[in-house]
Structures are given as C-alpha cells and as structure tokens.
Amino acid sequence: MIVEVYPSKVKGTIEPPASKSYLHRAIISASIAKGTSIIHNVIYSDDVNATLDIFASLGVAVERYVDRLVITSKGIDSFTISTPINCNESGSTLRFVIPILSNQQEVYFKGKSSLMSRPMHIYEEIFSYQGLTYKKQNDSIVTRGKIKPGKFKIPGNISSQFISGLLFVLPLLNGDSEIEILGTLESSSYINMTIDVLESFGIFIKHKKNRFLVNGNQSYKPTEIFAENDFSQMAFFSVLGIINNDITIKGMNFNSFQPDKVIIDAIINIGGIVEKHSDIAIFKRSKTSDFTFDLSQSPDLAPILSVLASKSHGFSRLINGERLKIKESNRLLTTYNSLKQMGVRIIMGDDYLEIVGPNKFRGGEFDSYNDHRIAMMLAIAATVAESKTTITNAEAINKSYPNFYTDLESLGVKIKYIEE
Known part of the structure; x- marks a missing residue:
C-alpha cells in the first residue's frame, strides 16, 4: 500500500x-494458566495475532472480541505441538516462546527471513550448556529438550526479551533458578513489566540488584487484566x-x-x-x-x-x-x-x-x-x-x-x- x-x-x-509488549505478556500468561482469563483493551496487530495464533494452534481456546480477549487453557502440559511455530515477524513472540515451548520432541520455530536474521545466540548458548539441541537455519530454528532449572548468566546489553522468555518458564520447573545479569541491564523496564504481569497471574520473581531469583514449582492462575x-x-x-x-x-x-x-x-x-x-x-x-x-x-x-x-x-x-x-x-x-x-x-x-x-x-x-x-x-x-x-x-x-x-x-x- x-x-x-x-x-x-x-x-x-x-x-x-494497547501496548503490544503488555499484550504479548498477558496472552502468554493466560495461555499457560489453567482456566479462563479475560484481557481487556486489545489491538489485533500483526505481532499480537502471531502470538494468539500460536497458542490457538496448541489447543488454547481463544475468543476474540472488539474490546477484549477470552482465553481458556488446560495449562502448559496440555499443549499439542504438531505444526511449525510460526512467529511471522514478531521478535518478541519468538524470544518469548522458545524456552516455553521447547520440549523433548523436535520443535520447529519459523518466521519471515527478517526475523530469523535477528541475533538469538543467548538461547543457543543456554541450550548448548544444558546439553539440549538448538539448530538455527536460514528460515527456522529447531530445538529438542526442555530448559532445566539452574543458574543463568546473561549479558545486560542484549535484548531484555531473552530474560523475559526465561522468566515465563523458570517458575514452572521442578527446582529453583537464578538469572545473573552481567554488566548494565538495558531496557530494564521491560523486565519490570514482565514481572508485574506475572504477579497478576500468581507468579512471583525476586529481583535483587543484578539477580533475578525464581522459585520453581509455581503455577499460573487465571485472572482478569487490563492492557495498558x-x-x-x-x-x-x-x-x-x-x-x-x-x-x-x-x-x-x-x-x-x-x-x-x-x-x-x-x-x-x-x-x-x-x-x-x-x-x-x-x-x-x-x-x-x-x-x-x-x-x-x-x-x-x-x-x-x-x-x-x-x-x-x-x-x-x-x-x-x-x-x-x-x-x-x-x-x-x-x-x-x-x-x-x-x-x-x-x-x-x-x-x-x-x-x-x-x-x-x-x-x-x-x-x-x-x-x-x-x-x-x-x-x-x-x-x-x-x-x-x-x-x-x-x-x-x-x-x-x-x-x-x-x-x-x-x-x-x-x-x-x-x-x-
């Protein structure tokens, strides 16, 4: 046009x-929680639709209305991954869902070429360190294996989306974890936004100086939330x-x-x-x-x-x-x-x-x-x-x-x- x-x-x-950054976080949290959540004040942009379409493809019930979203899920253990995870051109979506959806089976993440050209080395290093499979190709990323609890050291000068991606999944694991930020954390307010949304869904993260302390065995609770x-x-x-x-x-x-x-x-x-x-x-x-x-x-x-x-x-x-x-x-x-x-x-x-x-x-x-x-x-x-x-x-x-x-x-x- x-x-x-x-x-x-x-x-x-x-x-x-509505903030698409806020909506991504709310949609993901609602999709992980067992039960029905309502998100008020929505905009159906391409990036937001990419996140919604992914979770709908996994078996999450997504009802789209002009002014709200109604999301009903049976929880993360009910996700059925049978097709490639298409993130379209949304960097936030890709970086958030990789640690959440990586499983014992091979999982294919795809998107437009411009998306796949973005740096993703942080996850590659984490997967390699934990003995998991991570293969980046021209048009896709392939993973096998679930992220394990532990200590993660991450440079502060990379996208905060990697840290948020970990914060979504670490509370669900059978063990405590810690993320240590090396150097000055850039875009730190986006991490604060993630923590704030997670708290609305019953997940709690402790932030102490350059460390994020995450207790395992937590569970997401459905809620009603308004996107800023x-x-x-x-x-x-x-x-x-x-x-x-x-x-x-x-x-x-x-x-x-x-x-x-x-x-x-x-x-x-x-x-x-x-x-x-x-x-x-x-x-x-x-x-x-x-x-x-x-x-x-x-x-x-x-x-x-x-x-x-x-x-x-x-x-x-x-x-x-x-x-x-x-x-x-x-x-x-x-x-x-x-x-x-x-x-x-x-x-x-x-x-x-x-x-x-x-x-x-x-x-x-x-x-x-x-x-x-x-x-x-x-x-x-x-x-x-x-x-x-x-x-x-x-x-x-x-x-x-x-x-x-x-x-x-x-x-x-x-x-x-x-x-x-």
Missing part, C-alpha cells in the same frame, strides 16, 4: 492503542503536538513500567509544553532546544526523537543505539536515510545520530523499509513538510498499530490511499 500524507494542521484528542495503552505509540502523537499543533492524549497510566513513558520528561526537559491531568496529557506546540538522549533503555523512541531533534534548535545527539541495527530494519540507517532525504542536517555514527536543527522537511517519495516505526515517523514529519510525502510499503504499520493512519486523519491530517 502507498499513502500520500499532506501538510496539515492538527488538533484534537487521541487515545493510543502504549507509550511507544503515544510518543508519535506527543511529538506531533509539539512540532505541529496542540494534541490531547488520553487513557495513559503514568505509573506504568513501560520505558517509553520517558518521552514526556524528554520533551519537558527541552522546553516542550506538556500539561498532565490524571490519565490525560496535553502536548502544545512549542519551541524546543537541543538534547542528548541515551537510547539504551528506550531504543524504540529513536525514529520519533530524531524528528523532534530535527525541529529543535541546536545540536542534538541520540547515543547508545547499537541495538537499532537489529530491529525490523537497521533502524539507525533507515532513520538516517529517511531524514537525510527530507533535507535534515544529520550525521550517523556506529551507534549514534547527530542532528543540527531546526530543519525544514522536504516532501517526496519515501520507503518505510517495511518498518512500522519508520512509516509512522515519516507520516508525522509529513504533516509539517513543505509538500506532500508519499510512503511506500505503508502497510508496515499493521505490525503494531493498524489504525495509525485513520487516527491521524481524526486529528485533521489529509491522507490519500493508493492500492498497488
């Missing part, structure tokens, strides 16, 4: 969708309000463990005008100054923060962005290429971006690189560009936010859709 986004003045109120709205998606509208015109965003939990809620303080710290009331935040058009932002804890903010830096006055730096290279695209490079094409004064280093602002955005034809956050970044920048912006492979947004363009339209953005 191709979309044309025209320069438009925005105004209005928006409610971002997504700060990662809110960030796009937050910046839109600052660079374009006032926007009200509702339905946010400002006490959330989501790491990307830092976008609010990041905006305030550079002169952005933000008003917070209960679960509402109002972002007002503002003149903002340069900044330095450490991406190690919130890498998903890189594209939209680059747009903010492009419109801020001075020399801004986004640093510690090594993990951007292993997202849906090499997001360090695709952010650089997109903004460079828009006329932004931008420099790319090994793990950083440097931007001198403010800049005017040129319109033109741009590719999303099949990356949902690049597509959304381009659409936000397009609203204040000098001419229309054409985005190819615009359907990439379906990975996390299928209603993104219609939500933009509700704020007054003119968008034209062209089917290829």
Whole structure:
C-alpha cells in the first residue's frame, strides 16, 4: 500500500492503542494458566495475532472480541505441538516462546527471513550448556529438550526479551533458578513489566540488584487484566503536538513500567509544553532546544526523537543505539536515510545520530523499509513538510498499530490511499 500524507494542521484528542509488549505478556500468561482469563483493551496487530495464533494452534481456546480477549487453557502440559511455530515477524513472540515451548520432541520455530536474521545466540548458548539441541537455519530454528532449572548468566546489553522468555518458564520447573545479569541491564523496564504481569497471574520473581531469583514449582492462575495503552505509540502523537499543533492524549497510566513513558520528561526537559491531568496529557506546540538522549533503555523512541531533534534548535545527539541495527530494519540507517532525504542536517555514527536543527522537511517519495516505526515517523514529519510525502510499503504499520493512519486523519491530517 502507498499513502500520500499532506501538510496539515492538527488538533484534537487521541487515545493510543494497547501496548503490544503488555499484550504479548498477558496472552502468554493466560495461555499457560489453567482456566479462563479475560484481557481487556486489545489491538489485533500483526505481532499480537502471531502470538494468539500460536497458542490457538496448541489447543488454547481463544475468543476474540472488539474490546477484549477470552482465553481458556488446560495449562502448559496440555499443549499439542504438531505444526511449525510460526512467529511471522514478531521478535518478541519468538524470544518469548522458545524456552516455553521447547520440549523433548523436535520443535520447529519459523518466521519471515527478517526475523530469523535477528541475533538469538543467548538461547543457543543456554541450550548448548544444558546439553539440549538448538539448530538455527536460514528460515527456522529447531530445538529438542526442555530448559532445566539452574543458574543463568546473561549479558545486560542484549535484548531484555531473552530474560523475559526465561522468566515465563523458570517458575514452572521442578527446582529453583537464578538469572545473573552481567554488566548494565538495558531496557530494564521491560523486565519490570514482565514481572508485574506475572504477579497478576500468581507468579512471583525476586529481583535483587543484578539477580533475578525464581522459585520453581509455581503455577499460573487465571485472572482478569487490563492492557495498558502504549507509550511507544503515544510518543508519535506527543511529538506531533509539539512540532505541529496542540494534541490531547488520553487513557495513559503514568505509573506504568513501560520505558517509553520517558518521552514526556524528554520533551519537558527541552522546553516542550506538556500539561498532565490524571490519565490525560496535553502536548502544545512549542519551541524546543537541543538534547542528548541515551537510547539504551528506550531504543524504540529513536525514529520519533530524531524528528523532534530535527525541529529543535541546536545540536542534538541520540547515543547508545547499537541495538537499532537489529530491529525490523537497521533502524539507525533507515532513520538516517529517511531524514537525510527530507533535507535534515544529520550525521550517523556506529551507534549514534547527530542532528543540527531546526530543519525544514522536504516532501517526496519515501520507503518505510517495511518498518512500522519508520512509516509512522515519516507520516508525522509529513504533516509539517513543505509538500506532500508519499510512503511506500505503508502497510508496515499493521505490525503494531493498524489504525495509525485513520487516527491521524481524526486529528485533521489529509491522507490519500493508493492500492498497488
């Protein structure tokens, strides 16, 4: 799909969708628990559907409604694995389910080529150390053997999804376990989110400094849970309000463990005008100054923060962005290429971006690189560009936010859709 986004003045109120990070964790926990769980506030993005489809294929009863999910399971021991586990393009899904579903039989995990090219060496090392089978091929991963309780030493500078994957399964094992983090743990708030969701399902993890202590022989309890709205998606509208015109965003939990809620303080710290009331935040058009932002804890903010830096006055730096290279695209490079094409004064280093602002955005034809956050970044920048912006492979947004363009339209953005 191709979309044309025209320069438009925005105004209005928006409610971002549910956090797909939160939904993954709730769906997995509900599928492991024996009984019926209800998850309120859902969005059926491609990634969320990948997780749902996997557990449905294992025998879990999944009832999908507009505003909620009803999941009924007989527990993890009832899972029947008879087909390849298709994770589509969801890195979270793949990294979460490998330790959960690996069994005495051979289990095939597959997905799109872009997914299988992502680093998975942590599990390979764990499986090898425990004498289990782990074979990574171009289009699949094959495992044989169940993870055993024990002590796991994991570098802190890798994706937190590996740690969450272990935290899902270790409480079920017949023995206690410990995860020791070597160095500084990046994206630590995502671990806190995992622990928070697990507690809702009756699973308890002890976190002491750089260690996670997990008692074995625990069991998941079915529950009713509400999925928080997504700060990662809110960030796009937050910046839109600052660079374009006032926007009200509702339905946010400002006490959330989501790491990307830092976008609010990041905006305030550079002169952005933000008003917070209960679960509402109002972002007002503002003149903002340069900044330095450490991406190690919130890498998903890189594209939209680059747009903010492009419109801020001075020399801004986004640093510690090594993990951007292993997202849906090499997001360090695709952010650089997109903004460079828009006329932004931008420099790319090994793990950083440097931007001198403010800049005017040129319109033109741009590719999303099949990356949902690049597509959304381009659409936000397009609203204040000098001419229309054409985005190819615009359907990439379906990975996390299928209603993104219609939500933009509700704020007054003119968008034209062209089917290829």
